[in-house]
Amino acid sequence: MKALFSFSPFFAHRSGAFLLAIALSVLTLGAGVGLLGVSGWFLTGAALTTAGVAFNLFGPSALVRGFSFLRIVSRYGEKLVGHDATLRLLADLRGWQFRRLIPRVPLQGKAWRRGDLVSRLTADIDALDTVFLSALGPIATALVLGTAMTAVLAWYLQGAGLVYELGFFGASLVLPAILVLAAIAPGEAAVGASADLRMAVLDGVEGHTDLRALGATAWAQQTFTDASAHLQRAKTRQATIAAIGNALVQLFAGVTLVGLLWIGLDAHSAGALGGPLLVGLLLASLGSFEVALSIVRSASRLGAAQAAAQRVKALSETAPAVRDVDAPKELPQGGSVTFENVCFGYVPHRPVLDEVNLQVGAGERVALIGASGSGKSTILSLLLRLADAQAGTVRVAGENVAQVVQADLHRRVALLSQDTPVFLGTIRDNLLIGKPDANSEDCRRALTAARLDAFVSTLPDGLETWLGEAGRTLSAGQARRLCLARVLLSQASIIALDEPTSGLDPETERDFLSDLSAATSGRTVLIATHAKLAPGMVERVYRLDNGRLSLSEA
Numbered sequence: 001m002k003a004l005f006s007f008s009p010f011f012a013h014r015s016g017a018f019l020l021a022i023a024l025s026v027l028t029l030g031a032g033v034g035l036l037g038v039s040g041w042f043l044t045g046a047a048l049t050t051a052g053v054a055f056n057l058f059g060p061s062a063l064v065r066g067f068s069f070l071r072i073v074s075r076y077g078e079k080l081v082g083h084d085a086t087l088r089l090l091a092d093l094r095g096w097q098f099r100r101l102i103p104r105v106p107l108q109g110k111a112w113r114r115g116d117l118v119s120r121l122t123a124d125i126d127a128l129d130t131v132f133l134s135a136l137g138p139i140a141t142a143l144v145l146g147t148a149m150t151a152v153l154a155w156y157l158q159g160a161g162l163v164y165e166l167g168f169f170g171a172s173l174v175l176p177a178i179l180v181l182a183a184i185a186p187g188e189a190a191v192g193a194s195a196d197l198r199m200a201v202l203d204g205v206e207g208h209t210d211l212r213a214l215g216a217t218a219w220a221q222q223t224f225t226d227a228s229a230h231l232q233r234a235k236t237r238q239a240t241i242a243a244i245g246n247a248l249v250q251l252f253a254g255v256t257l258v259g260l261l262w263i264g265l266d267a268h269s270a271g272a273l274g275g276p277l278l279v280g281l282l283l284a285s286l287g288s289f290e291v292a293l294s295i296v297r298s299a300s301r302l303g304a305a306q307a308a309a310q311r312v313k314a315l316s317e318t319a320p321a322v323r324d325v326d327a328p329k330e331l332p333q334g335g336s337v338t339f340e341n342v343c344f345g346y347v348p349h350r351p352v353l354d355e356v357n358l359q360v361g362a363g364e365r366v367a368l369i370g371a372s373g374s375g376k377s378t379i380l381s382l383l384l385r386l387a388d389a390q391a392g393t394v395r396v397a398g399e400n401v402a403q404v405v406q407a408d409l410h411r412r413v414a415l416l417s418q419d420t421p422v423f424l425g426t427i428r429d430n431l432l433i434g435k436p437d438a439n440s441e442d443c444r445r446a447l448t449a450a451r452l453d454a455f456v457s458t459l460p461d462g463l464e465t466w467l468g469e470a471g472r473t474l475s476a477g478q479a480r481r482l483c484l485a486r487v488l489l490s491q492a493s494i495i496a497l498d499e500p501t502s503g504l505d506p507e508t509e510r511d512f513l514s515d516l517s518a519a520t521s522g523r524t525v526l527i528a529t530h531a532k533l534a535p536g537m538v539e540r541v542y543r544l545d546n547g548r549l550s551l552s553e554a
């Protein structure tokens with residue numbers, strides 16, 4: 001349960017609303033118990049009037065109406081306040097999780113997959129709603145109401161308080177604790193299986209064209225069916241635990257009722273307690289077990305909430321690849337880039353860069369060439385400090401990038417990576433990510449530089465054209481050029497382009513490269529490319545070979 005407790009500050013932050021929800025829940029259950037008790041008292045009293053026993057019908061009938069009304073109003077309030085506070089809590093948790101996730105992406109060390117991350121941010125956090133709505137709230141209610149009911153019974157019937165206490169707290173605290181232990185394994189299995197199911201769906205949808213082309217849809221179907229079967233088995237086990245718990249609560253309630261009846265009849269025979277009051281007390285006691293039922297139901301789901309909490313915690317505790325230093329230095333103005341004896345490898349003993357030295361003055365354009373896998377993208381990643389060099393120093397405007405605030409560095413250096421995405425939204429929305437205050441003229445200029453203006457002007461909605469998920473309504477080349485326009489629009493004085501012309505036809509590629517100097521005029525450009533560069537397009541070309549960078553003729 002440690003993982004669940006680690007989220008207690010989030011609950012504490014909304015403690016006012018949760019306490020109100022608990023108070024309303026106590027009132028709801030109290031009104032329910034009162035309603036049953038008074039009804040039993042009333043009906044028995046009314047029945048006894050036919051036997052000639054005097055009974056005032058007006059008091060109890062008014063109480064029945066009062067309790068009914070109170071119960072309706074407080075239940076409504078409890079649901080409203082409890083759900084509202086829980087939904088806000090989940091939103092707080094999601095926002096916190098997302099903020100922690102961004103500096104950690106791409107996640108190091110483990111094979112984190114996108115579908116799994118989505119599950120952790122959505123379904124796992126959703127699973128935590130059980131914690132308050134069905135567990136903490138009802139347990140607090142049980143404690144308050146159970147204690148009150150014990151006191152009432154002890155007042156009227158000697159020994160009844162103890163019998164009720166044992167039965168009620170056995171059903172609402174001890175039994176759920178045992179069920180929680182039994183539900184941990186199926187809960188973990190359910191959370192894991194539902195994440196697998198999500199990943200199977202995402203893989204199937206994202207890769208459906210390739211799966212069909214490769215004739216592998218049966219494989220994808222089987223993966224989905226297996227995950228589905230796992231989930232169903234885990235859910236069945238959870239439901240079985242809930243059903244057993246339910247039956248045991250009824251058993252506890254039945255045995256407690258028999259015990260109270262036994263004591264009550266003795267008292268009645270001795271003339272110490274009237275019949276209507278005895279029936280009222282018995283029915284009120286029985287009614288109070290309603291809260292034990294909801295605790296037991298939630299106990300079967302707490303295992304899943306616990307597993308979900310562990311997954312959420314594990315994600316948030318993953319160490320970021322890089323951190324800002326405690327006392328960062330200011331990033332000076334300027335656009336120069338320097339690599340001094342930089343050594344880097346993603347895994348130990350497999351160096352990608354070996355004593356790399358590079359000097360690019362502000363406003364210069366240089367190209368990085370080399371075989372696939374030689375480390376060109378890695379150089380650009382180190383420039384943005386997406387990872388730290390194991391030896392040597394990377395400098396921007398003369399300052400060590402490890403010593404400055406990452407946000408400042410990222411404002412200075414814009415990257416067009418090989419898998420830069422098109423975001424859901426319009427063409428304008430996508431461009432504004434590069435420069436939020438850009439006007440239409442700025443957007444068009446960037447599109448012209450990226451050679452996408454002709455296409456956009458043929459669209460009826462122009463800049464307001466809605467792009468499908470991941471830019472599905474664009475061709476791969478158009479999507480690439482849109483991302484490029486976004487980078488060109490940014491205010492960054494250093495532009496890092498990783499294969500900017502991939503996906504472009506040879507003619508567009510040539511035009512783009514020949515326009516590059518005009519489009520990036522005054523800015524420093526590092527371009528990693530396999531494309532053939534015409535003379536004069538860049539000031540210098542560097543070749544990466546076996547981790548070594550050297551000036552190239554090409």
Ligand SMILES: Nc1ncnc2c1ncn2[C@@H]1O[C@H](COP(=O)(O)OP(=O)(O)OP(=O)(O)O)[C@@H](O)[C@H]1O
Pocket residue numbers: 346347352370371372373374375376377378379418528
């Ligand atoms: N996240 C990573 N974890 C482990 N190894 C990696 C990672 N990213 C890249 N590598 C490895 O580092 C080496 C350099 O990769 P990099 O992407 O920098 O090459 P590149 O020259 O840009 O290749 P390409 O021209 O194909 O884009 C490759 O051997 C690659 O397998």
